[in-house]
Amino acid sequence: MMTTSPTYRLEETADIGLAQKWLSLFRVFMLVGAATxxxxxxxxxxxxWSGLLLVSVFLVGLGLAGGALIAFEYLSGAGWSVAVRRVPEAMTSFLPWGGLGVLLVLVLHPSLYPWMSHEHHFAGFKAFWLNRPFFLARAVAYLVIWIGFTRLLVRNSRQQDLTGDARCRQRNVAVSAAFTVLFALTVWLASVDWLMSLEPEWFSTIYGVLFFSGLMSSGLATVVLFGLWLRRLGPWRGVINEEHLQDLGKLLLTFCTFWAYIWFSQYMLIWYANIPEETGYYIHRVRGAWGSLTIVNLLLNxxxxxxxxxxRNNKRNSRIIGQVAVVVLVGRLLDLYLMIVPxxxxxxxxxxxxVVGLTLGLIGVAGTVFWRAMKQAAVVPVRDPLLGESLHYHQ
Amino acid sequence: MSRRIFMGIFEREEDILGAARAVRERGWTIVDIHAPYAVHGLDKVAGFAPSRLPWICFALGVLGAGLKMWFEYWTTAVSWPINVSGKPWDSLPAFIPVTFEVMVLLAGVGTVIAFLLSAGLRPGKRAVLPHPRVTDDRFALLIEEADAVFSPVEAAALCAKFHAVATEEYEA
Known part of the structure; x- marks a missing residue:
């Protein structure tokens, strides 16, 4: 069992030798990524450049999922997930890195977006919305909002470790409420800007929801993997058990199903209406090699x-749920690949x-940044009033 | 066939959890536990077999989806083929939403009915309570007396150790 000492830190609790092996692997991956x-x-x-956009959006999505999971926990007053919260908190530090990658693509290689070239002339709202200065300003605004709000959430949570002040939780409930509204708007707009406008003639009103569902399932899969990793390294031994895994598994199952529901909603309406300006998107993606990838996408996600x-027992089995989490993350890569490359x-x-080199870089950055963020605070929110409930949690 | 039941009545959930655990450690069989609310961990302590309802739910879902898929195919492609905006008769994507709804409907409603049947909760059924206050503020632990290792004296002592307010033996 854990102690309630406020200095319950990663360095004191982890098997450093084992951790170093992982961290050097992450460093090698990061070097491969940097060289690529x-x-x-x-x-x-x-x-x-489309590969860089892919891995950057993937990383931004993990950071956003971290922020969303924290916000949902505060807003619902959930007790069970309090012991797990430091993992989504650490995941929010992916945001600047992923954001940097997205900005690199938008600034250095705008020709990925056909509407940026001079041959494209839009009228009306599209001309107002899709122009380079406004596009870049929006991208910066999304990132500032995301990084600002998640920093605030993490700072209040870490503050509570030191002071034990119950008002930290109340403040975070208010921050979470504001963030959830802004999150919904900005995630929708960012997915339309960064991904849907790759094919500016095509449109789908459910696109933002589809992006959100994939973001949440990949985020939950990442929480599961980092959680199992921390348990193997030591700090989370006695902190999370099968009960927490089962609840994370339920959420993962839910969001994978939600993803399929939204994916099919978009597909079926376009298939049914069969309007030329919409159908082209799928005709290209369900034929030939792209068609095989689309089927694999549905299988993995x-x-x-x-x-x-x-x-029930599969959700409680750390091996099985860990393997499913890997499948979902590969699926998310493929889903974004199918959104961007074709x-x-x-x-x-x-x-x-x-793409292979950049994906290795993505794993390296995620592992290294996660470890650095976890080192900055106790491995569980030691003075959160709901921590006890979370540690003694039963289904 | 009637069997003899030994019943202990408790006032607190810690006591019923402790007593149930002790009964199981002695190798006696717990027939049932009555509690006014869901007590965390009680089903694990009591050692009841896991519910079969999830499997019934899954089977009904598969059945609902399969039947509905077949029915839609049969109506639109076999029995009375209809040309809808030039689409093929066996247009699978168009069948999915209704298939999904029927799957959820049959699995959901069917599982509730299966639960009512297996629990014997038919309309007009009179409640059989081992103690009138188990729906209010008492916990009842029902132990089977058929076991060779069972001893009513030891059972009474065990219940007393966990602050039982009453014990009773009866034919059920």
Missing amino acids: LVAGALLGGDRF WAIPFFVLLP ANREASALPDAW
């Missing part, structure tokens, strides 16, 4: 997690070396 970044910036074409996580109709469906 430099080489791609100098030599790479559209494929490199819904069918496998759904049927594996349905029985926007260029000539692009081949086969993943290229750029």
Whole structure:
């Protein structure tokens, strides 16, 4: 069992030797990613930049999912997840890194977006919305809002470790309420800006919800994996048990199913209406090699997690839920790949070396940044009044 | 066939949890536990077999989805083929929403009915309470007396150790 000492920190509780092995692996991955970044910036074409957009949006999504999970916990007054909260808190520090990657693409390679070229002339609202200065200003505004609010949430939570002040929780409930509203608006707009406008003639009003559902399932999968990692390294031994895993598994199952529901809602309406300006998006994605990838996408993001996580005992089994989490994360990569890369109709469906190198970099950055953020505070919110409830949690 | 039941009545959830655990450690069989509200961890302590309802729910869901899918295919592609905006007769995406609804309906309503049947909760059924206050502020632990290892004297002592307010033996 854990002690209630306020200095319940990572360095004191983790098996440092084992942690160092992981961290050096992450460092190697980060170097691979950095080398890919430099080489791609100098030599790479559209494929490199769409890969960079992919991994950056992926990382931003994990950070946002962290913020959303914290906010949902405060707003619902959930007790069970308090012991887990430091993981989503640490995940919010992915936001600046992912944001930097997105900005690099938008500034250095705007030609990924066909509407940025001079041949495109929009009228009316599209001309007002899709122009470079406003587009960049919006991107910066989203990132400032996300980073600002998540920093506030994390700061109040860490403050409580030191002071034990119950008002920290009340303040965070208010911050969470404001963040949830802004989160819904900005996540929707950012997905439309960064991903949907890759094909500016095409539109879908449910696109933001689809992006949100994938963001949440990949975020929950990441919480599961980091949680199991911290348990193996030591700090979370006796902190999370099968009861927490089962609840995380339930949420993961829910959001995978929600993703499938939204994915199909978008697909079916476009298939049914069969209007030329909408259908082109899917015709390209359900034929040939892209079609095979679309089926694999549905398997990874819904069918496998759904049927594996349905029985109670599978959610409580750390091996099984860990493997499902990996499947969901690969699925999220593929989902974003299918959103971004086929926007260029000539692009081949086969993943290229750029994406592989950048994905390794993504894992390296995520692991390293997570570890650094976890080091900055106790591994559980030691003075949160609901921590006891979370540690003694039963289904 | 009637069986003899030994019943202990308790006032607090800690006591019923402790008593149930002690009864199981002695190897006696717990017939049932009555509590006014859901007590965390009680089902684990009592050692009841896991509910079969999830499997019934899953089977009904598969059945509902399968039947509805077949019915839609049969009506629109076999029995009375209808051309809707030039789409193929067996247009699977168009069948999915109704298939989903029927799956949820059959699984949801069917599971409730299966629960009512297995619990014997038919209309007009009189409540059988081992003690009138188990729906209010008392906990009842029902132990089977058939076990060779069972001893009413020891059972009474065990219940007393966990602050039982009353014990009773009866035929059920």
